[in-house]
Amino acid sequence: MSLIKLIDFRTFSDPRGTLAVVEASLDVSFEIRRVYYLYGLSGDLHRGFHAHRELEQIAICLSGSCSFLLDDGQRRETLSLGSPHQGLRIERMVWHEMFDFSPDCVLMVLASEHYDESDYIRNYEQFLTEVNHAASP
Numbered sequence: 001m002s003l004i005k006l007i008d009f010r011t012f013s014d015p016r017g018t019l020a021v022v023e024a025s026l027d028v029s030f031e032i033r034r035v036y037y038l039y040g041l042s043g044d045l046h047r048g049f050h051a052h053r054e055l056e057q058i059a060i061c062l063s064g065s066c067s068f069l070l071d072d073g074q075r076r077e078t079l080s081l082g083s084p085h086q087g088l089r090i091e092r093m094v095w096h097e098m099f100d101f102s103p104d105c106v107l108m109v110l111a112s113e114h115y116d117e118s119d120y121i122r123n124y125e126q127f128l129t130e131v132n133h134a135a136s137p
């Protein structure tokens with residue numbers, strides 16, 4: 001199964017423009033405890049480089065586009081995110097990196113928990129150790 005799990009939000013379009021809806025429970029499988037967003041991003045720099053032990057997230061590129069690399073310790077997949085009506089699920093224990101930000105990129109993230117640095121794994125070797133340990137019987 002692909003690591004790339006996209007959610008299509010409902011949209012309402014008419015000559016005035018488009019309205020997209022993200023509803024708790026219906027579109028988001030976790031209780032949203034935090035929203036953060038990235039903007040003013042540098043197109044030639046990468047961000048992320050971490051996984052979360054417990055946190056679940058959904059990334060929505062509200063404006064512009066960017067690329068994601070997802071890695072579960074077994075597979076690596078990349079995708080371009082550029083539709084404001086689509087959300088990318090970033091599940092727990094998935095290493096992720098973001099790059100190729102367009103100048104107008106605004107990347108919003110819905111998160112299941114408050115910020116907690118102890119939930120981060122920022123070292124890739126440590127990530128592989130933890131994810132492979134979790135996968136073994």
Ligand code: TYD
Nearest residue numbers: 034035036038046047048049050114115116
């Ligand atoms: P960082 O993890 O480096 O960002 P990215 O994942 O995009 O590479 O976070 C940048 C800074 O912001 C860092 O000092 C931690 C802080 N931060 C918070 O205080 N609260 C938050 O909710 C987030 C996501 C980051």
